[in-house]
Amino acid sequence: MTEVWAPELGNVDVDDQEVARRTSGISRSRSPRAQFAARTLIAGLGAAATALAVYGAVHVTMPVTSDYGLVAALPTTYWIGLAGLNTAFGLAIWRGRQSSVLMAMLVAMLVLLLYGAPSLIDTSPRLEVAWRHLGIADQLLASGRIDPRIDAYFSWPGFFAGIAAFIDVGDLTPRVLALVAPLLNGLLWVLGVGAVARSLTPSRQHMWLTMWLFVVSNWLDQDYLSPQAFGFASYLLVMTLLLRYLGARPTIGLSSSLRLDGIRGWSTWWRSRTPDEHDPRLRVSAFLITVLLSGVMLASHQLTPIMLIAAVTALVVTGRLWSPHLLWVLMLMAALWLTTGASSYLDGHPVLFVQSLGESAAANVQQRIAGTPGHLRVVQVRTALTAVIFVLAVLGWLRVTVRSRIRDIRPVMLLAIPMFMVPLQSYGGEMLMRATLFSLPFAAFYAAGLFLPGPAERRVRAAPALVLLTTLSGVAVITGHYGNAAYDMFTRGEVQGVTELYRIAPRGAVLISATHSTPWKSQQYNGFKYGTLTDMCQRPLNPDKCYTVMRNRAFHTPAGALVLFTRGQTESLRIRGDAGEGAVERMERLLVGRGEARLVYRNRDAQIYQFQPWYKESP
Amino acid sequence: MNALSRFTLGTGLIAPLLLMLPLPGLVHVPVAIALLGVAPGLAMASKARIDDVIVVILLAVLGSAAVTIAVATTLLYLQLFSVGAVALLVAIVPVALEARGAIWGFAG
Numbered sequence: 097m098t099e100v101w102a103p104e105l106g107n108v109d110v111d112d113q114e115v116a117r118r119t120s121g122i123s124r125s126r127s128p129r130a131q132f133a134a135r136t137l138i139a140g141l142g143a144a145a146t147a148l149a150v151y152g153a154v155h156v157t158m159p160v161t162s163d164y165g166l167v168a169a170l171p172t173t174y175w176i177g178l179a180g181l182n183t184a185f186g187l188a189i190w191r192g193r194q195s196s197v198l199m200a201m202l203v204a205m206l207v208l209l210l211y212g213a214p215s216l217i218d219t220s221p222r223l224e225v226a227w228r229h230l231g232i233a234d235q236l237l238a239s240g241r242i243d244p245r246i247d248a249y250f251s252w253p254g255f256f257a258g259i260a261a262f263i264d265v266g267d268l269t270p271r272v273l274a275l276v277a278p279l280l281n282g283l284l285w286v287l288g289v290g291a292v293a294r295s296l297t298p299s300r301q302h303m304w305l306t307m308w309l310f311v312v313s314n315w316l317d318q319d320y321l322s323p324q325a326f327g328f329a330s331y332l333l334v335m336t337l338l339l340r341y342l343g344a345r346p347t348i349g350l351s352s353s354l355r356l357d358g359i360r361g362w363s364t365w366w367r368s369r370t371p372d373e374h375d376p377r378l379r380v381s382a383f384l385i386t387v388l389l390s391g392v393m394l395a396s397h398q399l400t401p402i403m404l405i406a407a408v409t410a411l412v413v414t415g416r417l418w419s420p421h422l423l424w425v426l427m428l429m430a431a432l433w434l435t436t437g438a439s440s441y442l443d444g445h446p447v448l449f450v451q452s453l454g455e456s457a458a459a460n461v462q463q464r465i466a467g468t469p470g471h472l473r474v475v476q477v478r479t480a481l482t483a484v485i486f487v488l489a490v491l492g493w494l495r496v497t498v499r500s501r502i503r504d505i506r507p508v509m510l511l512a513i514p515m516f517m518v519p520l521q522s523y524g525g526e527m528l529m530r531a532t533l534f535s536l537p538f539a540a541f542y543a544a545g546l547f548l549p550g551p552a553e554r555r556v557r558a559a560p561a562l563v564l565l566t567t568l569s570g571v572a573v574i575t576g577h578y579g580n581a582a583y584d585m586f587t588r589g590e591v592q593g594v595t596e597l598y599r600i601a602p603r604g605a606v607l608i609s610a611t612h613s614t615p616w617k618s619q620q621y622n623g624f625k626y627g628t629l630t631d632m633c634q635r636p637l638n639p640d641k642c643y644t645v646m647r648n649r650a651f652h653t654p655a656g657a658l659v660l661f662t663r664g665q666t667e668s669l670r671i672r673g674d675a676g677e678g679a680v681e682r683m684e685r686l687l688v689g690r691g692e693a694r695l696v697y698r699n700r701d702a703q704i705y706q707f708q709p710w711y712k713e714s715p
Numbered sequence: 716m717n718a719l720s721r722f723t724l725g726t727g728l729i730a731p732l733l734l735m736l737p738l739p740g741l742v743h744v745p746v747a748i749a750l751l752g753v754a755p756g757l758a759m760a761s762k763a764r765i766d767d768v769i770v771v772i773l774l775a776v777l778g779s780a781a782v783t784i785a786v787a788t789t790l791l792y793l794q795l796f797s798v799g800a801v802a803l804l805v806a807i808v809p810v811a812l813e814a815r816g817a818i819w820g821f822a823g
Contacts, residue, residue, distance in 0.1 A: 241794045257791050258784035261801045266747030267740040284776060291769045326780065333773045340770075381763030385778060392781040395788055 135195050138202075142184035146205040149177025153209075153216040159587045159663060159701070163470025163671050166213065166578035166585075167571065174209075179567045181205055185308055186563035189301065189547070190556050199304045203286055206311050210573055211282030211319055214585055221274035222585045224612050226320040230270045231621035233259040239622075244440035246622050251441035254395030255323035270618070277321035281329065285319070286311055288332025289537045295339035296507055296541060301556075305544035306537070312569035313485040313540060315478050315576030316533045327400030328533060330389045334404060338411060339506060341382035343372035344418035371418040383419055390426055394433045399523060401430055403514055403534050410509045467673040474579030481572040482532060488543035496545040511538035583613040583668035590662045591615050593702020597660050600696055600704065604655035608632075608646055610665035610680055625653065629683075630674050637675040639682035646683075647692060650707040659687065663701040719761045720813050726754040727809035731802035751801075755782040755808035762812045782808050 152174030162168035185202050188194055214222045221227060232249050236242065237260045244250045263270055286307050293306040319325055346369040353361035353368075373379050394401045405426050411417040434442055465475055489511070497503060514534035518527050547558045556562070578585075594616045601607060606625040607616070617626065627649055633642040650657030661680050669675040687693040687705045697704040730750035734743060756778025760771045786804045790796040 236791055236796075240791065240796050242788075242791045253791070254784045254788045257787035258780055260791075260796075261783050261787035262747065262751055265734055265743075265751060265798050265801055267743045268747070284773065287769050287773050291767070291773060294767070294769065326777075329773075330777050330781070333770075333777050336770060336773070340767075341765075375764075378763060378765070381759070381765075385759055385763070385774065388781050388785070389777065392784045396784065 131193070134191060135198050138184050138188050138191075139198055141187070142181055142198075142202045142205055145177045145180025145184060146209060147177070148180065149174045149209050150216060152177060153213050156217045158218055158585065159667075160581040160585055161667075162582060163468045164474060164575065164579065165581040166217075167575040169581070170213070170574065174213075175571070178209055178570045181209065182312075182563050182567040182570060185566065186559045189305060189562065190559035192301070192549075192555055194300060194304060196300070199300075203290075203304070203307050203311070204283065206308065206570075207282040207286055208279065210311055210570060210577070212279040213574065214578060214581070215275050215279060218585055219275070220586050220588070220591050220615065221271060221277075221321070222581070223317075223320050224584070224614055224616070225322065226274045226277070227615045227618040228621075229256065229259070229321050229323075230274055231617040231619060232256045233263060233270065234619055235621035236260040237264055238620075243622075244437070248398075248441045251438040252323065252396055252398060253437075254392055255326050255397065258326075258396075259321070274321040277325070278319040281319040281325040282311070284329040285314075285325075285332065288329050288336070289540065291336040292332055292339065292537055293541050293544075295336050295343075296504065299548070302541075302544055302548055305547055305562075306541045308566060309485070309488075309543050309569075310537055310540040312566045312573055313481060313543075314533070314536055315481055315573045316529055316536070317577055318530070318533055323397040324400065324530070327393050327397040330393050331400055331404055331534070332537065334386050334389050335407065335510065337382040337386050338408070338417060338422075341373045341378050342386070342418050342422070344369040344416055345372065346415045366415045369415045369418070373418075379418065383422065386422065387425060387429075391429055394429055395437060399530055401426070403517065403531075405430065406513050406517065407510055410513055411506065414505055414509065416506055468671050471579070471671045471673075474575055477572050478576035478579070481569065481576055484569070485536070485539050485543055488546055489539035490542070492542035492545035496542065499550065507538045507541055511535045511542070580668075580671070582671060583611070583664040586615045586662075586664060587701045589699045589701030590664055592699055593660060593662055593697065593704065596697045596702075597658060597704055600706065601658050602655045604653075606649060606653040606655075606657045608649065608657055608659045610637075610661055610683075611668040611674065613664040613668040614660065614662060616660075630669075635674050637669065637679050639675075639679045639686065642679075643683055643686045647707075650693075657707045658696075659693065659705040659707075661703045661705075717761075719757060723754045723758040723761065723809040724813040726750055727758075727806040727813070730754070731799070731806045734802045735799050751783045751805055752776060752779050755779045755805060755812075758809035758812040779805075 152171045155171065156166075156169050160166055160169045181202065185206070188198060188202060221230075232253075233256045235246070236253065236256055242250055242253050242257070244253075249256065259273070262268055263273065289310045290303050290307045293303040294300075297303065318328065346365050348365055348368045350362070350365045353365035355361070357364055371379060373382075390401065390404060393404065405423070408417065408423050408426060412420045412423050417423075465472065467475075493508070512535070514531035518531050521527055523530060547556060547562050549556050594614065597607060597616065598619055601624060603620075603623050604625070606627055608627045608629070609616070610629045612628055612630070614628075627646075629637055629642050629646065632645050632649065646657075646659065650659075661684065666680045669679060670677065684703065684705070688695065691708070693705040693707045695703060696706045726749045730746050733746045734750070753775050756775040757771070759778045760774040765771055765774065783801070783805055787796065787801055790800055790804070
């Protein structure tokens with residue numbers, strides 16, 4: 097017997113079979129043959145739809161040229177496939193009694209279509225940062241040591257050390273690892289979301305819906321090869337352990353306790369809690385695994401442990417964690433890491449600092465709203481998609497709370513807490529986005545509650561609306577997630593250009609590109625200095641002034657300088673509004689026209705200029 | 716000993732040897748994935764008697780990655796990083812977790 101919280105059931109004691117029967121909303125009388133036929137039909141529809149979408153995706157030609165990104169490049173077959181897959185899922189949910197194998201297959205296919213689309217189109221990893229992360233692992237392998245003086249990554253080197261170990265021990269091709277990482281991370285995340293949802297409700301239907309809604313609402317581009325992607329998956333696993341195996345609940349009411357004892361009543365109430373898991377061996381194991389995962393998170397990423405400590409604090413204070421000692425262990429571990437492994441970075445960089453609301457809004461929102469009309473439309477789609485899922489979450493929360501009269505505070509807290517972190521640190525203008533990612537599983541959990549059948553309903557009546565919503569959300573996710581595809585997906589020419597850059601450049605030279613949209617830094621990470629014009633010059637770029645800045649940087653570097661211009665950089669400058677039309681061409685003319693640099697390599701998508709070594713000697 | 720225990724113990728004992736031999740990548744890749752990406756976490760899930768399939772999968776992947784990261788980071792700080800050292804130290808986890816049960820079973 098299990099005490100359950102399910103919007104369909106209320107907080108009652110029922111056995112698992114009864115939960116399955118009642119949450120399925122369907123009678124036992126259907127014949128096994130009819131059920132098998134229905135499942136086969138849904139599986140066939142899902143597989144055919146996925147095959148169609150994959151066929152469409154692999155026929156996309158690079159480069160993506162639209163300001164709207166990948167959404168404009170994917171053919172009709174892809175969208176028909178995506179709609180078909182959502183229909184298959186809608187049918188499975190509508191039927192009620194789900195086969196776990198079928199649902200898992202449908203979810204995996206959705207992850208393939210939404211997280212794996214770029215990997216189906218291109219054989220090079222997208223995003224400069226993914227290439228950079230390979231370079232950090234390469235640097236660790238090449239030097240065999242961690243030098244925190246290189247940059248901040250080496251103060252949190254855990255994830256990169258793990259990648260280096262995988263590459264070295266398994267003879268893996270680093271680029272393949274980066275190429276498949278979004279798909280692997282997507283699968284891990286959706287499993288994590290499912291595990292968290294299952295810790296909050298016994299309803300499998302609710303769990304599958306949460307997983308599906310999470311995937312079709314997550315446009316946040318964090319699934320590439322990165323410590324934060326690993327950290328987020330670990331966070332979800334730790335949340336599962338905390339909610340399921342280390343969970344607790346007070347046995348007396350807080351309000352009555354406060355009425356009786358005043359403020360001391362909180363202590364009485366808090367001490368009355370009992371563990372949800374009665375097997376002490378399981379609790380100890382969960383505690384130790386949590387400590388291990390948390391330690392690795394601390395050594396791998398700045399932000400994830402802060403989110404974890406905030407979540408654990410909330411669970412401890414509200415009496416929903418059996419072992420409050422976990423909080424002190426985590427805080428001690430964090431203090432130890434910050435004063436040892438990360439001490440070099442922290443000399444002058446506070447972990448957290450409180451910002452004004454205006455500063456926070458400027459860093460997280462205003463600075464991102466710029467560019468061509470197409471790019472602005474992409475930003476609007478991202479905002480709208482996030483708003484829709486959170487509005488659905490509020491409505492779902494109301495439905496769940498009113499219908500079942502259950503007020504489980506845990507998912508509400510875990511949804512809200514990441515947002516409180518936004519004013520504490522801009523995190524390079526990404527804090528709002530990162531906080532949204534940590535809230536999203538719980539938003540999806542509540543949003544799913546909106547579509548579940550009521551106690552008297554046999555089937556999910558809202559299934560047609562669900563199919564429409566999830567299909568449109570899928571289109572929006574592709575728009576938001578890959579809205580920068582014109583410059584963050586790289587052509588073979590661009591990758592070849594970077595390979596040539598490393599072949600030509602003397603060690604210690606400064607390598608300059610127009611923007612960060614460059615597939616570089618994946619090798620000899622510490623062998624060169626790097627600069628981008630968007631960082632070196634004021635935006636929007638003035639080609640003449642920027643040329644002077646670039647020239648001065650080049651002539652102050654003893655090993656010289658090479659300038660790489662690529663197709664993606666030009667697109668990035670144009671789409672983001674960082675430079676006027678023809679800025680790169682103007683700089684190319686200045687480079688050659690003044691005789692200070694010469695063209696040393698050119699292909700269709702990349703040009704490399706080398707500042708003449710002799711010229712730095714002249715006045 | 717159940718199948719999972721046999722798998723994790725077998726991986727822990729054999730994989731480091733295979734990884735240190737000059738075998739083709741076709742052998743190294745799955746062996747490395749089994750040792751660094753599955754075995755330690757699976758042993759943890761097995762010993763903790765976690766029976767939820769989703770949690771077991773997550774623990775197998777993320778628990779193993781955590782052990783690999785902890786070992787690799789420590790070795791890099793000590794400037795002792797090598798394929799053999801990583802493989803042997805990671806293998807200690809599934810072997811240590813399973814060995815007690817294996818010895819008990821053998822003696823019993």
